[in-house]
Amino acid sequence: MTSPVLTLKDLSIDFPTPTGLVHAVRDVSLTIQSGRRVGFIGESGSGKTTTALAIMRMLAEPGRVAGGSIALGRDQTDVLSLDEEAMRKTRLSRVSYIPQGAMNSLNPVMRIENQLWDGIVAHEGKTDPGELKRRSDAALASVGLPAHTGRLYPHELSGGMKQRVCIALGVILTPELIIADEPTSALDVVTQRHVMQTLTKVQAEIGSGLILIGHDMGLMAQSVDELAVLKDGELVEHGLTRQIIESPEHPYTQELIHSVPLVGGESFLSPAIGAPSSQKSSAEPLLEFREVSKVYGANTALHPMSFALDGTVPQIISIVGQSGSGKSTMGSLMLGFNAPTSGEVLFEGKDVSRLSPAERLHFRKDVQAVFQDPYACFNPFYRVNHALKFPYERFGLSKGAADTQRAMEDACVAVGLDPDLILGRYPHQLSGGQRQRLIVARALMLQPKLLIADEPVSMVDASLRATILKNIYDLKDRYGISILYITHDLATAYHVSDYVIVLYHGSVAEAGPPKEVIGAPRHPYTQLLIDSIPWPDMNRSWGTSRSADDDVLALKKMAEERKTIFRGEVDGFTLRSFAA
Template sequence: MTDLPALEISRLSVGYAGENGIIPAVEDVSLSIAPGEFVGLAGESGCGKSTIAQSILRLLRAPGIITGGAIRISGNDMLSLDDDKVRNLRWNTASIVLQNSLTSLNPVKRIGWQLQEVLDRAKGIETARRTPAELLEMVDIDPARLRAFPHELSGGQRQRVVIAMALALRPALVILDEPTTALDVIVQQEIFVTIKALQKRMGFAVLLITHDLPLLFEVADRIAVMKDGKIVESASIADFLAHPRHPYSRMLMDATPRLDLSTIEAAPTPAPARPVLEIDHLTKAYGAHPWSRAAALTAVNEVSLRVAPREIVAIVGASGSGKSTLGRMVTGLLQPTSGRILVDGQTPIPVSRRRKGQPRSAQMVFQDVYGSLNPLHTIGHHIRRAVASAPNGIEAGDIEKRVAELLTEVGLTPPASYLDRRPHELSGGQRQRVGLARALAASPKLLVADEPVSMLDVSIRRDILALIARLRDEQGVAVLYITHDVISAGYIADRIVVMHRGQIVEQGPARAVLANPQHDYTRRLIAAVPGGLAPAGPASLQPVT
């Protein structure tokens, strides 16, 4: 094994050209990774992590500009080589696994073709795997899937295919840029077990870019923490856990949810009342089509559930468990195949038949609020439109007052400073608050929050969950919280309902389910949580009460 570092970054600075000059994004960053070492680069969105990853492989596009410093991969000076030589080093010497595997794969080419395309780049280099089938076997996928298209694979399978591509030519360095953020904890655990086993066998170095500190603590040897384009702390995992030195590092630790089960209060027994949500024997099935190779699918199978007024119920399960399909049926976005849904005593009106002023007792809060807001319109326009179409009889002259009230209720103050801004001018947390304000405009009895914090940084997640809990307490709204994150479910919910393959396999008070899970699948979900459910010391969070 060579003595040269797998990656050596010296005083790297990167900026983005704008009308008023170059705006710094990365400033004077130095980082070295030894062969076979696993290093985590942690920090919140906008701190410069992904800019560094793009700079390492010379993938940075205009208006991004490397303004200073040096980058060497196994001794190759990446900033002095011409474009052709850099292209030859990609895959061979360094590779990258991105967050969204679906956009990393060609949607119209079969998996086998795409793997062979990478192998064809070898140009005589001795590789550990010679065929696409061997590559799939390396990442524990049946070679029969070689003829599949990307959309025919699960999210975890697609990410394994991208990992196989990244390792096909035995690179010295593999960059993992938030590779499992969109995946549930069981799949995340399986993927990192695979990566660690392959790293031990093949000896490549890893740079993991993430804001998930518990995951990083489990898999990495060292951590470097970034804030505002600079590395503010670098240490071994053991030293960092024992004594995080920088105030920002301590803030990240404090914001990382690590529940102490002993602090979860037993949920009070709801007073007898008509449930806000009644679901009886609900089923959603998708039939096979003659022009499609996809088999018939029952996404939700004979599900029954009750949600009391002011209750927060978490629906927990892996991707494909049917939890989001359930939420979309409750809000009228999907029609059930069979069964009954009552929200505040009424069957939800399908969105396609909904008219202005009709009751909207259940309102959805989406995972990707940016995708649910028209980027051409202002925040004021979105909230005004929601208020004007709500069934609560707001007079035209009172609309502006109600808009201001809604923005204030979700913490966007002063309201006037947000009215003329567009979605891209807000942070992720601010956009999620807009989504909550828009949902509350209809004065719903039930909020269906579908993965509302999974795309947010850890400190912002805590704030949004606390906001949802406060809205429940102040406005009496019940919440159906859909998530694959067991930790956040325990943090906010009175009751946890576990779904697996379209069915409810376990439910009960949050403390009981987390402390003493009865079903094997629930135990697998909890066991897969990075760091477990035990507290991490003084940094552990208390649940929302």
């Protein structure tokens, strides 16, 4: 079982672009033994997907392999010298690829089993229908799906099920090598654990090699045997997972490991610098929900909920939940983008949906937001300073062009950006991290009373997350801005917040100070969430004996129960939730 299934020797890949030749991958040498799981980890642009695509000979134009060799399988087939037809036969039958966002790569107008049969027929020619049926059922069974799934269409399956269908498709011809490119990046933690366990189980059954591409050190630690760390197209470190996690040698690897925040671990934030001044001007609570609910058609996004954020002392309130828990709905209700179905959203005692134009402008100035996607937040038509300059002038904060310029420069410096390099550029010339920091700078410039941060770091490279969170945290600490932090990431919520609300299916599951709620959860949902997080710690077990189906059942039960556990109060924030 120790014959190599893949040998990369000095592999280099170039992309000719208008601004010159880009070396996407440089001199990567690596051997993968059969039955081994190897993780490719690195940030976006580090060349991990490009390497994988080169093995499949599916590089996007105009990329090309500039040097080196790729040998596949026990007979050491030279992949680069195969002709198109031989390569077509090799794909799927000898090396299969489970793409990023695989849930979108199923054909929406074909039944699942027909898609599985397509793979077999394309490689083995006309096959007896009974035989096809038997093999597709077996493949589905191997990923834990019942046989009747084969008769369904993709839209009838959940995200996790679609992902498992893609795995079934990848293993149906028992390839020697499986490449899984961020197979769980679009799934929530509970489903992620289930899918990863399925993938590793199937891979172990057919004894093939596995390349798992990802950026999450925790996920890697829990699922692979060897780690290959890539940076700017170079392989900077390669070795056994335990060895790399416990004693990383390259500074970049160390940075990657330390950038994963841990629950209960050391905080990445500096302690409070000084007593922050309050911005509050009225006696009313800063933000208040009065029995607010939101219903979309037949779907209840948010069950009636009341809370009051006093805001005299700036605080960070975290709202934690998976996708579909109603946390983003809460965010848009607070911003007044959406009107509640019942109840009232009050800002300083005034109903947000019934403001006069002048009051509305004030409300807009006082309540700002940082959104999830930093790429979409800038109008591609304007230079990035438009996003800072326009609101500053619109809210009447500016005392002339020079003042605006100075304010923009100060804000940039405060979030650690060089204003001379950044402000005159177009959005596409900046990285995601730079853009997100600019959005934070914008919030800082406007000095709002309340900031809604909706998943501010989920689309930013791991090494920058801590920095950006620190920038946001500083808003509270130095500028006295209260913050509602909406996230799916329990670990960061644990560190930054004063109070945590765990949402599930539109109602509060557990709420209280973070040390209680996340440090020692009592609600089964919070416990399940925390159990499902993959930690970059080899001694902490991820795959528990509980089967995934039990998890699904338990989740369903919790959704019906809508039980709330309160774990203590903090000054300045009160929460009431209405059980069914």
